Amino acid sequence: MLQKIDFEDHFDGPLEQDRSHLMQPSYYWSIAKRRWAFLLVPFVLIAAAGTAGVLIWPPTYLSEGKILVQSQQIPTELVRPTVTSAAQERIQVIQQRTMTRDNLIAIADKFQLFPEKRTLMSVTELVDLMKQSAKIAPVDPLLDFKQRTRAALENPTIVFSVGFEYSDPVIASRVANELMTRILNEDLRDRTSRATDTSRFLTREVQRLQTENTALDAKIAQLRIAQGKPATATSGQDQPTSTLAQLKAELIQKSALYSDKHPMIQSLKRQIQAMEGAAQPSGQAPAGNEAAAAASLDALVAQQDGLQKNLEAAQAKLMAARLGENLEKDQQSEKLEVIEQPTAPQEPIKPKRPKLLALTFALALAAGAGLTFVMELTDKAIRRSSDVYSIVDNRLVVPVPYIATKAELRWQTRRKILWFVLALVVVVALLGGAYFFLPPLDLMLAKARAGLFR
Secondary structure (H helix, E strand, O other): OOOOOOOOOOOOOOOOOOOHHHHOHHHHHHHHHHOHHHHHHHHHHHHHHHHHHHHHOOOEEEEEEEEEEEOOOOOOOOOOOOOOOOHHHHHHHHHHHHOOHHHHHHHHHHHOOOHHHHOOOOHHHHHHHHHHHEEEEEEOOOOOOOOOOHHHHHOOOEEEEEEEEEOOHHHHHHHHHHHHHHHHHHHHHHHHHHHHHHHHHHHHHHHHHHHHHHHHHHHHHHHHHHOOOOOOOOOOOOHHHHHHHHHHHHHHHHHOOOOOOOHHHHHHHHHHHHHHHHHOOOOOOOHHHHHHHHHHHHHHHHHHHHHHHHHHHHHHHHHHHHHHHHHHHOOOOOEEEEEEOOOOOOOOOEOOHHHHHHHHHHHHHHHHHHHHHHHHHHOOOOOOHHHHHOOOOHHHOOOOOOOOOHHHHHHHHHHHHHHHHHHHHHHHHHHHHHHHHOOOHHHHHHHHHHOOOO
16 A cells, blocks of 8 residues: 655655655645744744843943033134143043042942942942043044144044943933033143142242342442442432332231241341341452452352343243133133033943844754754654665665545645735735725825834
């Protein structure tokens, strides 16, 4: 009695080992139908576990703002700034000062960050976590001009972002705003402090030069009086008296502000004593010492001229430094300006749930397919003609074609008609649904051109 055997190929080829079935989709479909349990169970388990993990994974929100390094508004030819360091260097210094241990701990305590983790973390681990969550990075403006000026190349536009990652979007925006506030305050304090320190240094230098100049005046006047000459070359006999009166008036004014031990008060007292000693009459110098006294006087005059030039240069620098200090205090020099304030984000930056879900399903499918093919390779059942040829001499195998009955032919015809009718019903149902439920085609095309379907 003849019986149809469910072989996966036919004996109509050459009687030899054939591997052409590996290129046929029906071969893999037959494996999937036969090993569906090994394909489905790993797929369901891994997909379910991965989907649950992706959905349970807490979201992380990033709130960030942008700060622009704005160049000086007043032309530098008119007023030169006191702080001349590069903006990139100052930003790095400000970043390091803002991200110090004390600042980060203060921010974490202020906003009660990471309450679940802080009980299990040390202070160092908390600081490391804060540094990982805080994001301070430069932003590339992507400006590509064909012709850029030399000033633009030397002083490029700098924009950097300040952000913070956290599970709560509102708290993330608050912490980001706190970081930006600290950065702006640190920059203002740093620039103002540098300008003030420069002015104080130059003020002390001018006062020192003025003290030395006054002392030289006293020495020159004493030598002139000792030689029987006027105290000054141009002012006459009343110049020492007027200078002495000015020093006494300045001493009275400074004594109201400083104590007697202050260096400035002591210097004024020494100058007054020197002027008073120089004003007392003295005898004529011996004839042998006239040449030495004249040479000493000329040397003091030359020294005074050089000192006067240094004093004038220091006074000019002091005036420029005070202008620069006022420039910094009024925030008219290079400054940091907020161009985008941190706000509460609406969408998390991680996890990327669609990508993770796609990766999970791909991994689940790969695991199921791998297990299925492993089971198929270890199965020694005969399912193809090549399997028969591997154990039986091909001369003993004779292919017998299958003869379909009339009932089987009628059933094949009915099945084709049934599939055709089913496809026709589905097409009609889809067209009817599109006609009754979808908007007109011209309206859909107009929305698509306007980008409303994005």
